[in-house]
Amino acid sequence: MTYRTPISIAFLATLAAQGCALPDRGDPLPEVVDARDTRVAEVSDADSVEEVDAPDEEIDAKVPVSFAASVHQFLVDNCTASGCHSSAAGGFAITGDVDADYEATLREVTVGDGEGSKLVKKTSGVTSHTGGPLLQPGTSEYDLVVAWINDGANP
Numbered sequence: 390m391t392y393r394t395p396i397s398i399a400f401l402a403t404l405a406a407q408g409c410a411l412p413d414r415g416d417p418l419p420e421v422v423d424a425r426d427t428r429v430a431e432v433s434d435a436d437s438v439e440e441v442d443a444p445d446e447e448i449d450a451k452v453p454v455s456f457a458a459s460v461h462q463f464l465v466d467n468c469t470a471s472g473c474h475s476s477a478a479g480g481f482a483i484t485g486d487v488d489a490d491y492e493a494t495l496r497e498v499t500v501g502d503g504e505g506s507k508l509v510k511k512t513s514g515v516t517s518h519t520g521g522p523l524l525q526p527g528t529s530e531y532d533l534v535v536a537w538i539n540d541g542a543n544p
Contacts (some may be wrong), residue, residue, distance in 0.1 A: 393531045394480055398470040432517055437537040444519035444538045445539050446473065452544045453537075453541060454471050454536050454537040454542050455537070455543045455544060456487070456490075456491045456494065456537065456542065456543065457487050457491070457544060459533055460494070460534055460537050461487050461491070463520070463534065464483050464490065465483055465485055466511075467523045468481075468483045468520070468523070469483050473519065475531065475538060480487060481493060481494075481496075481497055488544075491544050494508065494542075495542060497511075498538045499538070499540055500538060500541060501538070501539060501541070502538065502539070503535030503536065504535055508534070509524065509531075509535060509538065512534075513531065
């Protein structure tokens, strides 16, 4: 008898990174680019892992996006490049210090409302931003920032 259980690819990657034994018994693990990966692996007693697409409701545990690992570098690269937000002159400063930048960025977001947050509205051009649009809806960067805010704006 074969039992097929959906397991998040991101979860398998986390296990592999921690040195845990994987249920794939030697099959290569698909590359995970994003912790919000919606693919799942179906593990059977046939000693194989089959990668399939799965709707979000089939994934029990979603790994939240974090500021330090996913959002901070985008802000450093895009908001300080021209000097606009490298000092508090613009009211919002990115210093390169993750903790300080997290606190400053929290003042620009409405936790749980990514698209309604000041940070997203300004950087996507919905409201006036001297630096112009930096995030385009539908891009991976936009989706990442919106997901971070919607998921609780975790540090």
